[in-house]
Each structure stands twice: as C-alpha cells, then as structure tokens.
Amino acid sequence: MGFLRGITALSNLRSRLGQQTTQLGSLRWLQSQSASDLDLRSQLKDQIPEQQERLKKIKSEYGKVQLGNITVDMVLGGMRGITGLLWEPSLVDPEEGIRLRGLTLPECQKLLPAASPGGEPLAEGLLWLLVTGKVPSKEQAVALSKELQSRSAVPDHVYKGIDSLPVTAHPMTQFVTGVMALQVESEFQKAYEQGMPKSKLWEPAYEDCMNLIARVPAVAAYVYRRLYKDGRAIPADKSLDHAANFSHMLGFDDPKMLESVRLFLLVHSDHEGGNVSGHASHVVASALADPYRAYAAAMNGLAGPLHGLATQEALLWVKSIAKEFGEDVTTEKLKEVVWKTLNSGKVVPGFGHGVLRKTDPRFTCQRKFALKHIPDDPIFQLVLKLQEVVPPILTSLGKVKNPWPNVDILSGVPLNHFGLSEDRYYTVLFGVSRSLGVSAQLIWDRALGLPIERPKSVTLDWLEDYCKKSA
Ligand SMILES: CC(C)(COP(=O)(O)OP(=O)(O)OC[C@H]1O[C@@H](n2cnc3c(N)ncnc32)[C@H](O)[C@@H]1OP(=O)(O)O)[C@@H](O)C(=O)NCCC(=O)NCCS
Known part of the structure; x- marks a missing residue:
C-alpha cells in the first residue's frame, strides 16, 4: 500500500510539473502573439483585400479561358449564360422578355379567361396555363377556383406562429414564418416517409402545391392586417376569384384595385428558372424537400434587394423623391437624385436585368394599365420621367448591360394609388404571385423525376492553377 501511495504521489507531482511547463510554454507563445493574431475576424479582414485582388486578376487575365464548355467568366459571374436548368412554365428571351408557356403577356391578357369582358386574366386561368401549357376555358378556370377555395383553410397554429414574432419583423420574415408553419401539413413529406415510389411523388407534390397556392393569400393578408390595420383577419369571400379574394382579405374591394391585383399576379407569376427565387425553389426541391420548404427557400431569396425586394425599394425611392422635391420635380433635379443614389x-x-437586354415587357404591360386606369397619378408621372432620365445615366457608367426599366419600377404604383401604400409589404405581394409559377414547376420537377442538383464548384487556388496551366 505504502509503495503504491508513493508511486501515485510521484506521478501526481510529475503531472503538476508537466502542466506548469505546458502553461509556461503556452504563456510564452501567447505573449509572442499580437491581439489580431488571435482574433478570427481580424485574420479574415487581413486576407480579404488580397483575395479580392486575386479574384479580379483571374477575371481580367483569364476570363475567357475555357473550362469544358464554359468560361472562367461564367464561373465567377454568377453562372451567367450557362444553360443548366429545366423550367417548364416560362422562358425569358433577352430581347423579347417573358413568355408564359409560349404566350407573351399581351397574348395572356387576350386569351386567358377574365373576370369581366376585356379585363385582366383570372389567376386561376393563368395557373392552369402554367401547369398544363394549355389555355383553359372559363369553366375550367372556375372549377379550379372552386378547388382552391376548398383547400384554403389555414390552421390556427400558422397565425399563432406569426403572432410570436415582434411586429417590427419585416413582412417577408412574418410571411415565410407562416409558410413554414403551413409545412406541418405537407402531404409530400408524409408520402415520402411512407415509402411512396419516386414515380408517384408528383401526386403529393400536386396536393402540397395546390394547398400552398390556396393558403398563402390568407397568410399574406394576415401579415398585412397585423402590421398595418386592426390585426383582425378579414374572412374570405367565396364568391370572388383568387386574386379578388386576396385583395378583399387585405381590405380593398374597389373593382379597379381587384383588377390591379389580377394584373400584379399575372406579371409577377413567373420569370423562368434561373432567377434567385426560381432557382432556390428548384435546388431545394431537388433534394426531395417538400414544396413548402422549396417555396419558403424561394421567398427568402425573393426578399433580397437585388431581386424581389426591389419592388419595395423602387416604390420607396420614387415616393421619397416625390416627398422631397414634389411631383413636378425638374429633369435636372431628377438627374441629380439618380447620381446621388x-x-x-x-x-x-427598378432598372437593369440579369438576362433581359430591352425594356421589360412586364413594365410595358403595367404602363399600359396605368395609362388606362390612373393616368394622372403623380407617382406614375414621376416613373414616366425616370424612364427617360435613368437609362442614359446608367449607360454612361459603361458597365450596365441593361439600363432599361424592369417590372419593379412600376409594379407598386397602381396598388399604391388604390390605397395599399405600405412599401415594405410589396415583396409579400410578389411572393403570393410567385406561388403560381414556382408551384407549377415543382409539380413538373417530380413528374419528370428530375435528379438532385449538384453542379461542380472549385476553389480560387484550383481556378488559378488551371488558368495558369491553360495559358
Ligand atoms: C437586376 C440586377 C441585379 C442585374 O445585375 P447584373 O446581372 O449584375 O447586371 P449587369 O451585368 O448589367 O451589371 C453590371 C454592373 O452594372 C451595375 N448595375 C446594373 N444595374 C444597375 C442599376 N440599376 N443601378 C446601378 N448599377 C447597376 C451592377 O451592379 C454591376 O456593377 P459591378 O460590376 O460594379 O458589380 C441589376 O440590374 C440591379 O441591381 N438592378 C436594380 C435592382 C432591381 O431592380 N432588381 C430587380 C430586377 S427584376
């Protein structure tokens, strides 16, 4: 026993001495380090300028180097110009703009069933077109309207989820929270867990997509009423079509407002698959995540200021100009404002585009609507002036590929005219519209059994090495 105690005491002493030596060593090492050596953020801050320069150099010296069928420019330029996605509901031509299932927007306005003769298309008819590629009869659109109504009940926990957020949360944050709460009822997730074969998954995808389209207007309207009105939800009116009922639940029943909402849903419904929201939904769904998750991903992308938030930004910007300089602001003053921005x-x-190289036909379509319904609206008049003033300035920068107006500079103007003046809410309206196009594709993703997305990525080191070898 005594011997054992002796050994233990010796080993304790050795370990204490060892610790002290290590501590002394670490202390010396610590003393030799500057504060910034030990701070991750500072390390990063030191590295960033060097890596930025490196990226610029690779772009300028090797941008045209081929990597298989693509160039280094494409890898570093947000995958511009790479055809790499299948997207059925719509196609954007750089010169002509959007076609929804082969139809231009004016053709959609002419051919799709409308609520009243010569009026804007019903969202239900548009959805039928986006899903099937065929122009529906009025009866088919009405039948779809009934189907959506039968699916439209929103479970109470969705509203409770939204209520748990502070009212200061951005409307898109509240909206996406509501969408994720809807996910609890995903048929797709259940079917997958029960082992449904891949070839049949389009059926629960259809169920989820239709339920989602039917329910998001009530969720969006709840966010609006919570933030800007008395907080009481307005019950749906089952005599109304999808768009008109959305407007009604927001609290607007003027027939011209209903037409504005129908037009808004048409022009924002889809814009092929490579834009941030479309692509986000596609990549998330490719992992067989259910349509709610895919749509929520799309909405989070839509909330970016270079994408859907531009609707909010454009309206805020134009209204701030009107407020500061009056609606009769001179061209010279407008030029100054643009330069200041x-x-x-x-x-x-509201200007420029990643793919389009001409004025956005969605802008043209809304301009026509505004000229017909709200020609004297001061904000509309201001946008018309900006349409003249902005493009030459953007062109003079020498780098902007498309200086022309896009959908967002005008999309808030008619709704604003009829009373929906809360700029920060506009991306939610956009999101409700996008439920149509995104869902149409999500059904086809599963119907065609498209695989999980997995493009190849490379590091700066790899790219630099490759370019040097190629050169
Ligand atoms: C839509 C948008 C993101 C497309 O970006 P893109 O594909 O990179 O466009 P380009 O290739 O023409 O961009 C080249 C340069 O011009 C700039 N540019 C493009 N549009 C611009 C605009 N409206 N205002 C100022 N600069 C603009 C870009 O920021 C880029 O500058 P950088 O090289 O210093 O980064 C861009 O036009 C934009 O930011 N527009 C304003 C926001 C908007 O309206 N978004 C909604 C689009 S529907």
Missing part, C-alpha cells in the same frame, strides 16, 4: 453606392432600383 449611385454615388451613395446603391443601385437604381
């Missing part, structure tokens, strides 16, 4: 490091919202 650019010089502050911001983009001019």
Whole structure:
C-alpha cells in the first residue's frame, strides 16, 4: 500500500510539473502573439483585400479561358449564360422578355379567361396555363377556383406562429414564418416517409402545391392586417376569384384595385428558372424537400434587394423623391437624385436585368394599365420621367448591360394609388404571385423525376492553377 501511495504521489507531482511547463510554454507563445493574431475576424479582414485582388486578376487575365464548355467568366459571374436548368412554365428571351408557356403577356391578357369582358386574366386561368401549357376555358378556370377555395383553410397554429414574432419583423420574415408553419401539413413529406415510389411523388407534390397556392393569400393578408390595420383577419369571400379574394382579405374591394391585383399576379407569376427565387425553389426541391420548404427557400431569396425586394425599394425611392422635391420635380433635379443614389453606392432600383437586354415587357404591360386606369397619378408621372432620365445615366457608367426599366419600377404604383401604400409589404405581394409559377414547376420537377442538383464548384487556388496551366 505504502509503495503504491508513493508511486501515485510521484506521478501526481510529475503531472503538476508537466502542466506548469505546458502553461509556461503556452504563456510564452501567447505573449509572442499580437491581439489580431488571435482574433478570427481580424485574420479574415487581413486576407480579404488580397483575395479580392486575386479574384479580379483571374477575371481580367483569364476570363475567357475555357473550362469544358464554359468560361472562367461564367464561373465567377454568377453562372451567367450557362444553360443548366429545366423550367417548364416560362422562358425569358433577352430581347423579347417573358413568355408564359409560349404566350407573351399581351397574348395572356387576350386569351386567358377574365373576370369581366376585356379585363385582366383570372389567376386561376393563368395557373392552369402554367401547369398544363394549355389555355383553359372559363369553366375550367372556375372549377379550379372552386378547388382552391376548398383547400384554403389555414390552421390556427400558422397565425399563432406569426403572432410570436415582434411586429417590427419585416413582412417577408412574418410571411415565410407562416409558410413554414403551413409545412406541418405537407402531404409530400408524409408520402415520402411512407415509402411512396419516386414515380408517384408528383401526386403529393400536386396536393402540397395546390394547398400552398390556396393558403398563402390568407397568410399574406394576415401579415398585412397585423402590421398595418386592426390585426383582425378579414374572412374570405367565396364568391370572388383568387386574386379578388386576396385583395378583399387585405381590405380593398374597389373593382379597379381587384383588377390591379389580377394584373400584379399575372406579371409577377413567373420569370423562368434561373432567377434567385426560381432557382432556390428548384435546388431545394431537388433534394426531395417538400414544396413548402422549396417555396419558403424561394421567398427568402425573393426578399433580397437585388431581386424581389426591389419592388419595395423602387416604390420607396420614387415616393421619397416625390416627398422631397414634389411631383413636378425638374429633369435636372431628377438627374441629380439618380447620381446621388449611385454615388451613395446603391443601385437604381427598378432598372437593369440579369438576362433581359430591352425594356421589360412586364413594365410595358403595367404602363399600359396605368395609362388606362390612373393616368394622372403623380407617382406614375414621376416613373414616366425616370424612364427617360435613368437609362442614359446608367449607360454612361459603361458597365450596365441593361439600363432599361424592369417590372419593379412600376409594379407598386397602381396598388399604391388604390390605397395599399405600405412599401415594405410589396415583396409579400410578389411572393403570393410567385406561388403560381414556382408551384407549377415543382409539380413538373417530380413528374419528370428530375435528379438532385449538384453542379461542380472549385476553389480560387484550383481556378488559378488551371488558368495558369491553360495559358
Ligand atoms: C437586376 C440586377 C441585379 C442585374 O445585375 P447584373 O446581372 O449584375 O447586371 P449587369 O451585368 O448589367 O451589371 C453590371 C454592373 O452594372 C451595375 N448595375 C446594373 N444595374 C444597375 C442599376 N440599376 N443601378 C446601378 N448599377 C447597376 C451592377 O451592379 C454591376 O456593377 P459591378 O460590376 O460594379 O458589380 C441589376 O440590374 C440591379 O441591381 N438592378 C436594380 C435592382 C432591381 O431592380 N432588381 C430587380 C430586377 S427584376
């Protein structure tokens, strides 16, 4: 026993001595380090300028180097120009703009069933077109309207989920929270867990997509009433079509407002698959995540200011100009404002596009609507002036590929005219519209059994090495 105690005491002493030596060592090492050596953020801050320069150099020296069928420019330029996605509901031509299942927007306005003769298309008819590629009869659109109504009940926990957020949360945050709460009822998730074969998954995808389209207007309207009105939800009116009922639940029943909402849903419904929201939904669903999760991903992308939030930004910007300089602002003053925006490091919202190289036909379509219904609206008049003033300035920067107006500079104007003046809410309206296009594709994703997305990525080291070898 005594011997054992002796051994233990010796080993304890050795370990204490060892610890002290290690501590002394670490202390010396610590003393030799500067504060920034030990701070991750500072390390990063030191590295960033060097890596930025490296990226620029690779772009300028090797941008045209081929990597298989693509170039280094494409890898570093947000995958611009790479055809890499299948997306059925719509196609964007750089010169002509959007076609929904082969139809231009004016053709959709002419051919799709409307609520009243010569009026804007019913969202139900549009959805039928996006899903099937065929123009429906009025009866088919009405039948779909009934189907959506029968699916429209929103479970109470969705509203409770939204209520748990502070009212200061951005409307898109509240909306996406509501969408994720709807996910609890996903038929797709249940079917997958029960082992449904892949070839049949389009059926629960259809169920989820239709339920989602039917329910998001009530969720969106709840967010609006909670934030800007008395907080009481307005019950659905089953005599109304999808778009008109959405407007009604928001609290707007003027027939011209209903037409504005129908047009809004048409022009924002889809814009092929490579835009941030479309692509986000597609990649998430490719992992066989259910349509709610895919749509929520799309909505989080839509909330970015370079994408859907531009609707909010554009309306805020135009209204701030009207407020500061009056609606009769001179062209010279407008030029100054545009330069001030650019010089502050911001983009001019509502102008430019990643794919389009002409004026966005969605802008043209809304311009026509505004000329017909609200020609004297001061904000509309201001947008018309900006349409003249902005493009030459953007062109003079020498780098903007498309200086022309896009959908967002005008999309809030008619709704604003009829009383929906809360700019921060506009991306939610956009999101409700996108439920149509995104869902149409999500059904086809599963119907065609499209595989999980997995493009190849490379590191800067790899790219630099490759370019040097190729050169
Ligand atoms: C839509 C948008 C993101 C497309 O970006 P893109 O594909 O990179 O466009 P380009 O290739 O023409 O961009 C080249 C340069 O011009 C700039 N540019 C493009 N549009 C611009 C605008 N409206 N205002 C200021 N600068 C703009 C880009 O920021 C980029 O600058 P950088 O090289 O210093 O980064 C861009 O036009 C934009 O930010 N527009 C304003 C926001 C908007 O309206 N978004 C909704 C689109 S539907």
